[in-house]
Amino acid sequence: MERKTISNAVIKRLPRYYRYLGELLESGVERISSNDLSRRMKVTASQIRQDLNNFGGFGQQGYGYNVKFLYEEIGKILGVNQRHNMIIIGAGNLGQAIANYGNFEKRGFLVKAMFDINQELIGKYFGGVLVLDMKEMECFVKSHDIQIAALAIPKQKAEEIAHKLAECGVKGLWNFAHTDLNLEENVMVENVHLSESLMRLSYRIAQSEQT
Amino acid sequence: MERKTISNAVIKRLPRYYRYLGELLESGVERISSNDLSRRMKVTASQIRQDLNNFGGFGQQGYGYNVKFLYEEIGKILGVNQRHNMIIIGAGNLGQAIANYGNFEKRGFLVKAMFDINQELIGKYFGGVLVLDMKEMECFVKSHDIQIAALAIPKQKAEEIAHKLAECGVKGLWNFAHTDLNLEENVMVENVHLSESLMRLSYRIAQSEQT
Numbered sequence: 001m002e003r004k005t006i007s008n009a010v011i012k013r014l015p016r017y018y019r020y021l022g023e024l025l026e027s028g029v030e031r032i033s034s035n036d037l038s039r040r041m042k043v044t045a046s047q048i049r050q051d052l053n054n055f056g057g058f059g060q061q062g063y064g065y066n067v068k069f070l071y072e073e074i075g076k077i078l079g080v081n082q083r084h085n086m087i088i089i090g091a092g093n094l095g096q097a098i099a100n101y102g103n104f105e106k107r108g109f110l111v112k113a114m115f116d117i118n119q120e121l122i123g124k125y126f127g128g129v130l131v132l133d134m135k136e137m138e139c140f141v142k143s144h145d146i147q148i149a150a151l152a153i154p155k156q157k158a159e160e161i162a163h164k165l166a167e168c169g170v171k172g173l174w175n176f177a178h179t180d181l182n183l184e185e186n187v188m189v190e191n192v193h194l195s196e197s198l199m200r201l202s203y204r205i206a207q208s209e210q211t
Numbered sequence: 212m213e214r215k216t217i218s219n220a221v222i223k224r225l226p227r228y229y230r231y232l233g234e235l236l237e238s239g240v241e242r243i244s245s246n247d248l249s250r251r252m253k254v255t256a257s258q259i260r261q262d263l264n265n266f267g268g269f270g271q272q273g274y275g276y277n278v279k280f281l282y283e284e285i286g287k288i289l290g291v292n293q294r295h296n297m298i299i300i301g302a303g304n305l306g307q308a309i310a311n312y313g314n315f316e317k318r319g320f321l322v323k324a325m326f327d328i329n330q331e332l333i334g335k336y337f338g339g340v341l342v343l344d345m346k347e348m349e350c351f352v353k354s355h356d357i358q359i360a361a362l363a364i365p366k367q368k369a370e371e372i373a374h375k376l377a378e379c380g381v382k383g384l385w386n387f388a389h390t391d392l393n394l395e396e397n398v399m400v401e402n403v404h405l406s407e408s409l410m411r412l413s414y415r416i417a418q419s420e421q422t
Binding site for chain 1: 222223225226227229230252253288289290291293295303304305307308311312314315318320338358359382383385389391393397399401403404405406407408409410411412413414415416417419420
């Protein structure tokens with residue numbers, strides 16, 4: 001391993017760099033200094049230099065960063081230069097919203113199928129994605145090289161299904177279920193707890209009203 | 212102000228305490244020690260004691276925490292003991308998913324209306340929530356005491372609409388648009404950048420495969 005261990009804080013910021021660089025690319029900007037990037041992203045130039053130094057640093061003193069190169073390198077670090085096959089567990093409203101979102105496809109996340117136990121949903125398409133019977137999940141995961149599963153199911157079912165998915169070889173779970181998953185298996189979990197995000201907002205509103 | 216300033220890290224953890232305490236309450240647990248809570252939540256008992264000390268501490272040495280009291284106190288801190296009137300901007304798939312989710316209602320977040328410019332959506336109901344014309348947004352916000360707006364719209368429109376909402380007196384924006392909002396106004400922003408969350412997952416999958 002050549003790379004040093006990178007702190008979680010830096011990793012949390014990387015997708016944001018990736019987004020800003022993508023926007024610069026789209027608007028035809030070829031080079032950008034850490035100062036300019038700093039003004040746009042509202043973080044200090046020294047933080048930008050420090051963060052990007054974690055990956056060997058891509059800047060040349062006095063010339064700024066090559067936007068396309070930096071964008072692609074961060075893309076590689078994030079693993080979005082590769083295709084990821086994905087499924088969605090749960091074809092209710094949230095599952096449908098994820099299927100319809102579409103924005104993930106251009107980052108290489110391809111939704112291959114959705115799964116549900118509801119007979120009225122099985123056989124339908126949402127955002128071009130077919131809903132299959134949950135019974136077929138294990139077989140499908142193995143035969144379609146599925147790396148990521150989005151869990152858009154009630155919390156009561158989440159852990160059981162997560163274990164099954166891990167056993168079938170899924171590498172990452174994108175967990176929208178309102179619970180923490182305790183898995184022994186070597187599978188990465190990224191939680192999107194929407195209610196908790198909303199509570200943080202309400203906390204900050206309450207605080208701002210006190211001052 | 213009696214309360215000390217509370218670090219962001221603690222605030223990030225509070226909704227998780229609230230969730231666990233809510234589950235304990237539902238299953239009839241009346242008291243819990245920091246050690247037991249620690250085992251369930253997979254954080255150290257000393258962190259739990261430290262975190263809860265920020266709010267004066269609710270535990271009694273040797274007796275553990277009173278679950279109901281702690282749940283309610285954290286609820287007050289988070290501001291979820293009050294009703295928050297909310298609207299959703301954008302009645303596309305994501306907006307519909309938020310409206311249908313329903314889980315927010317029991318935490319006191321009441322979705323009063325959705326807004327869109329698409330004539331085919333206006334007049335329809337999703338999860339019991341009516342879609343109104345965007346033209347009516349400003350008037351509605353003022354007359355219905357709306358505190359929170361969820362932004363489920365494309366990034367190109369987000370900042371303009373965010374400014375309008377802030378001018379009408381909205382206190383918090385729950386931002387699903389794939390952009391950072393730069394607002395001068397005194398309005399809180401909580402971002403839910405789904406693509407970035409997915410990229411963090413893909414990063415961790417890539418890392419786990421290298422080791």
